Amino acid sequence: MNGPVLLNRRGVLAGGGALIVSFSLGDAFADEQSAAPAPKPPGSLAQTPYLDAWIRIDADGTITALTGKAELGQGFKTAFQQIAAEELDVPFKSVNVVTADTRRTANEGYTSGSNSMKYSGTAIQNAAAQVRELLIAEAARRLELPAESLKTADAAVIAPDGRKLGYGELVAGDMLHVQAQPKSKLKDPATYSIMGQPVPRVDIPAKVTGGAAYIQDMRLPGMVHARVVRPPSYGAELVAPDSASVENLPGVVKVVRDGNFLAVVATKEYQAVKAMRALASRAKWRETARLPKQDDLPNVITGLPSQDTTIYTQSNPSATATKIIEASYTRPYQAHGSIGPSCAVAQSVNDAMTVWTHTQGVYPDRAGIAEMLRVPPTSVRLIHVEGSGCYGHNGADDAAADAALIARAMPGIPVRVQWMREQEHAWEPFGPAMVTKLKASLDGDGAIVDWNFEVWSNTHSMRPGGAGSMLAAQQMAQPFALPAPKPLPLPEGGGDRNAIPFYKFPNAKVVHHFIPKMPLRISAMRALGAYHNVFSIESFMDELAVAAGADPVEFRLKHLEDARGRDVIEKAAKEFGWQKGQKAPPDRGYGFAFARYKNLAAYCAIATEVEVNRQSGRPRLVRAVAAVDSGQVVNPDGLTNQIEGAILQSMSWTLYESVTFDDVRITSIDWQTYPILRFDAVPDKVDVHIINRPGQPFLGSGETGQGPAAASIANAIADATGKRLRDLPLTRKRIKGAIDA
């Protein structure tokens, strides 16, 4: 007898023995068990192995799939519903997906790094497949038939004679409270009827009809409205709040002050806004000039003390160089710029704090809030509610902490905190400024023989876990210090994400200069360092191709062994109509770029056509053609939507965006001072071609397009103008300057 060792005691009791004997999943495990350390089940099942942490079936047949990840507008809630329905063999509509909640779902850390499909999707897929096997086994026992003779369809197990047992009838007690086996009997992808289909998103109907869809739409009985008065600059100290005059304003319930943390609470929302403005205009702050010189940012960055690590070397002395090329690329601080400023609702009842938040990590954020409130984490519950798209660590966690701190001062009363536009723009943690320096040499055949890459960057995550990551905790009278920044470890990396070339070169060296000092508040922004590193590598590949007199696509293929990488490059080139020796129409250029995100996730190649107005310098992306391989596709339209969005958003970062500041304050505080893409610059056409890989692991897709889109556009601008721009953003002014130079 094998397998049952992993079954939980309660599962054994519920199954009455026969279940275990006929539970076929154990066989595979037993074979591997003899080979020393027990293999873990895949995805997030490795950390949270109980099946009912992922799939629940009630006696009435209600089916729930649970995920510790947060829906941020990527659409994975729909994809997870497809996965669960497919592997359980139930109709799509019969599954309800529950997302991140510290009381209900697994701890899956942050929803980041394009990892939701890979970890949570894989966990749900395997848990659903194993639950289905358990249900078949239970039906086999009840029907006294061999499990192999039974089929499943439409949420029931069906015997050859037509007898049918519904999943709800079959589930008894804690039957699903068993640990997952390392291997699952997954369906043959050729038989999929729900996975692989462009199932419409479950959340869109409410969003286009005014349904309650966002944290901003929450209205709890007796809820009050709070606004925070943030300091005018980093580290400013509140000298005199003058709260007395504000307390008498209409509707004002309370002014909350804790050190440099200042907030006002009113019964109606606009009363809170007016009181906030009054409080802000009367508050006196002591500010210090501590920001670097914006116009000298690259030198500031490379001049800061750094911890230097050689993260990759490759050596083959037999290769000989004939031509050497060098270039440096820079990226400014850039903002997530969520369209909806951050928001949270908190309520303290009998010393138990509940916070509704659009954080990307309910568990780590709970730890931070509990530390800030100096209470045990178990007395704090965080529930994820969708917000406006965040694209990384925006003000969500800070707003959650603000709400908790204010709600503590108002026991029993639900408190809603809504940030203002200027607060989101000035206080969100920005995507870090970065500098890269590249040097490579070509041999006589135009092949790269030597590659040197250096990157200077802060960390790319200052997310909570500790209270000190959150503004409210930093600003309290007894403040929490900002935790020491740490570089994010490879292979995923942070500032060095995608710094190691995916191409094969005989000699290569990559150095990561990690800079602990953070002149501006920074943290994770979609794709982290990969955005700038891929922009640098793929721009430089084009510079080298020019030096080698080679076609950019051919040049890339010449240095790439990876078959799936080659496939997306060839697919994008073909669908774009890329031809060796091609010439774009006047004032237009063609560009190409490729990357495998993190060197281990999805593959993406993007070809673009850009038009440049030579008089004004204004660039316009005319069309983009992308090819993507994200492994097994769950929802092709969802994947396409992510890549389309990545191209448009990355284009906005690349052409327009930089955070501005003087020596004291952030000065890009709204859409006037931080312009982004508007409809006049939207391309004529964006095509996304998916290369499906049936049965292959999910690779995720949220961030894979950011780097290739940036470099492809830069390469097209260089093709159109004959000038290479290396400093992001590639603004109209810079292009004009390059043309006139």
Add this chain to the structure above:
Amino acid sequence: MMTLKVNGQDHKIDADPDTPLLYVLREDLKLNAAKFGCGLGQCGACTVIVDGKAVLSCVTPLLLLEGKKVTTLEGLGTVETPAPIQRAFIEEQAAQCGYCIAGMMMRAQALLARNSKPTDAEIRAELQLNLCRCGTHMRILRAVHRASHLMQTADASPAQRSAP
């Protein structure tokens, strides 16, 4: 206390006259569609229709709305019986996070009401005021074209609308 006509119904509103319409819609009338995005009239997330015109509700004080007709996304249709513009956005799956979408739809609706067959350039020019951060622009444009088509089909054959 003033009377505000929203989605065909009169509402008695007890709010300061300088209160922006957005807050009245969201808080007093508990309507979700119009969104707070900037409060500065820069992003369009709060767009509603007032007397047929697209208006930024975050910078329009209540006192300017006496006797005017306000329409929000809720007034166009429901999940069960969606208006053409709503159908079109669902059919094109024209959302990522969706936060900007209600504002986009209202501005597009105002355009389609006065110009039932707008060109691509006209749609772009109209939506220039509205920001989307997820990069859903291509789908939004497709959805507005589709809505235009749906509206014409519906007008051409009214019998089809009442068919089961």
